[in-house]
Amino acid sequence: MEEFNDTLYIPGELDEVEIGELSRRLGRREFSALELTDYYLERIEKLDRQGPQLNSVLETNPEAREIARRIDEDGRFGADNPDRPLAGIPILLKGNIDTGDAMETNAGSLALIGRRAREDAELVNRLRRAGAVILGKTNLSEWANFRSTRSTSGWSSRGGQTKNPYILDRNPCGSSSGSAVAVSANLCAAAVGTETDGSIICPSSTNGIVGIKPTVGMVSQHGIIPISRSQDTAGPMTRTVAEAALLLSVMTDRYSPTADRTDPFTGSDSLKGIRIGVVKNYFGLHPGVDGIIRAALARMEEAGAILVETQLAAPEEFDEAEWEVLLYEFKAGLNEYLADAGAPGGIGTLDELIQFNRDHADTVMPWFGQDILEQAAAKGPLTDRAYRQARKKGRALAGKKGIGRLMAKDKLAVLTAPSGGPAWKTDLINGDHYTLGSSPPAAVAGYPDITVPAGLIHGLPVGISFFGRPWSEPGLIRLAGTYEQLSRERRPPRCLPA
Numbered sequence: 492m493e494e495f496n497d498t499l500y501i502p503g504e505l506d507e508v509e510i511g512e513l514s515r516r517l518g519r520r521e522f523s524a525l526e527l528t529d530y531y532l533e534r535i536e537k538l539d540r541q542g543p544q545l546n547s548v549l550e551t552n553p554e555a556r557e558i559a560r561r562i563d564e565d566g567r568f569g570a571d572n573p574d575r576p577l578a579g580i581p582i583l584l585k586g587n588i589d590t591g592d593a594m595e596t597n598a599g600s601l602a603l604i605g606r607r608a609r610e611d612a613e614l615v616n617r618l619r620r621a622g623a624v625i626l627g628k629t630n631l632s633e634w635a636n637f638r639s640t641r642s643t644s645g646w647s648s649r650g651g652q653t654k655n656p657y658i659l660d661r662n663p664c665g666s667s668s669g670s671a672v673a674v675s676a677n678l679c680a681a682a683v684g685t686e687t688d689g690s691i692i693c694p695s696s697t698n699g700i701v702g703i704k705p706t707v708g709m710v711s712q713h714g715i716i717p718i719s720r721s722q723d724t725a726g727p728m729t730r731t732v733a734e735a736a737l738l739l740s741v742m743t744d745r746y747s748p749t750a751d752r753t754d755p756f757t758g759s760d761s762l763k764g765i766r767i768g769v770v771k772n773y774f775g776l777h778p779g780v781d782g783i784i785r786a787a788l789a790r791m792e793e794a795g796a797i798l799v800e801t802q803l804a805a806p807e808e809f810d811e812a813e814w815e816v817l818l819y820e821f822k823a824g825l826n827e828y829l830a831d832a833g834a835p836g837g838i839g840t841l842d843e844l845i846q847f848n849r850d851h852a853d854t855v856m857p858w859f860g861q862d863i864l865e866q867a868a869a870k871g872p873l874t875d876r877a878y879r880q881a882r883k884k885g886r887a888l889a890g891k892k893g894i895g896r897l898m899a900k901d902k903l904a905v906l907t908a909p910s911g912g913p914a915w916k917t918d919l920i921n922g923d924h925y926t927l928g929s930s931p932p933a934a935v936a937g938y939p940d941i942t943v944p945a946g947l948i949h950g951l952p953v954g955i956s957f958f959g960r961p962w963s964e965p966g967l968i969r970l971a972g973t974y975e976q977l978s979r980e981r982r983p984p985r986c987l988p989a
Contacts, residue, residue, distance in 0.1 A: 499543035499986035514569035524579030547672035551627035578622030589714035599647025612714025629669030636666035641922040656984035661914035664693040688934035696910035696954030707937035717824030732972040763795030773908035783946035812885035890936030910954035
């Protein structure tokens with residue numbers, strides 16, 4: 492392993508060990524599920540609470556050790572237990588995902604402190620049935636980064652600021668900040684994040700891990716604090732493509748109901764003859780990123796891929812429509828969620844949340860306000876013509892007239908682009924400083940998107956994204972995995988101070 496001289500990172504004996512290998516070691520009784528759980532709880536204490544103080548975990552599960560003990564009593568792991576492929580594997584969940592246990596679900600907001608969900612989200616049910624040890628909840632950009640246009644990613648009034656584990660004064664991106672940081676710093680075997688637009692892809696890219704934003708509807712939205720019913724989805728965040736594929740298969744019980752008809756890679760792990768659309772309008776914004784992604788493309792071309800330069804509609808062409816949709820759907824979805832959430836303090840509507848924030852502005856809004864919440868509160872019902880037109884326009888421009896049109900015209904199997912730029916310095920006063928990001932088309936269309944580590948710029952990770960038609964996850968995963976094996980660009984973090 493790389494030497495970590497003059498850094499705050501604390502190497503662990505299970506750093507970078509994949510879920511499959513952990514399962515095999517559990518099966519060989521090299522350690523127990525309880526010992527593995529304790530190992531990660533100790534890592535969280537050493538790196539998240541102390542040491543570099545990454546601040547990526549909101550709370551650990553007080554029931555985690557008992558869950559692990561029960562799994563040990565069952566005594567079946569890995570190949571001996573095919574119905575429970577995650578038996579004994581510790582998983583962290585983003586803090587906006589319901590768990591019907593002793594942990595809170597509060598989206599990082601002080602307004603929901605003390606709030607415990609009545610039942611597990613459907614994806615949590617599936618993880619538990621697969622044998623996962625739910626280790627805890629991760630910090631996030633408050634309300635999944637849908638509170639203010641001047642927000643700082645990775646900051647919540649409940650959890651404070653999450654740090655990037657590569658260089659600590661850099662931002663982890665949002666909103667699944669804590670999930671990405673915890674995975675990257677080896678504080679868990681894997682984590683679950685959520686995305687509306689970029690909230691899995693950006694933090695995964697920025698923290699040097701693999702993230703999958705599935706087709707909307709593949710993973711149940713039940714039990715996730717909502718932003719947008721047409722764009723929200725949970726997804727796996729892991730250190731390798733194989734682990735992400737395993738976690739996704741558990742979360743959904745399937746990759747795709749139509750994979751046989753849409754998967755252009757069926758039966759092949761080769762890139763030979765695969766037509767890859769290179770979306771050129773996401774280049775030219777950062778020379779270092781361009782260089783890394785062009786090198787990645789050259790590797791794929793050497794392996795037999797056919798590269799076709801193409802261009803999607805610029806995000807600004809559908810930004811206005813997307814924004815309108817998100818505001819309308821956030822109001823409707825959050826009001827419905829809060830009405831049934833059993834939230835403490837009588838907060839049952841968006842208007843009551845806004846008033847709580849005003850009444851507690853010194854602790855809830857010390858750095859930025861809630862202009863997005865206020866814009867959403869001013870919107871009407873989902874029957875409004877403005878909402879219906881915006882949704883139709885955005886999905887058409889991004890989907891059938893965007894991704895779908897390009898892929899059909901040029902007979903493409905997949906589209907690719909830089910996932911985003913290197914992490915910027917965290918700035919609580921001025922907010923985020925994004926340089927670029929290719930997530931909007933797939934996010935607005937509701938199509939799948941996968942990011943894989945592609946390299947480092949001055950010690951900061953950059954990812955490459957693969958996206959395409961709805962329900963094409965099997966092929967995207969296979970291509971992403973093939974690229975990963977060609978490149979092997981994942982590097983553990985160093986927790987450099989600055």
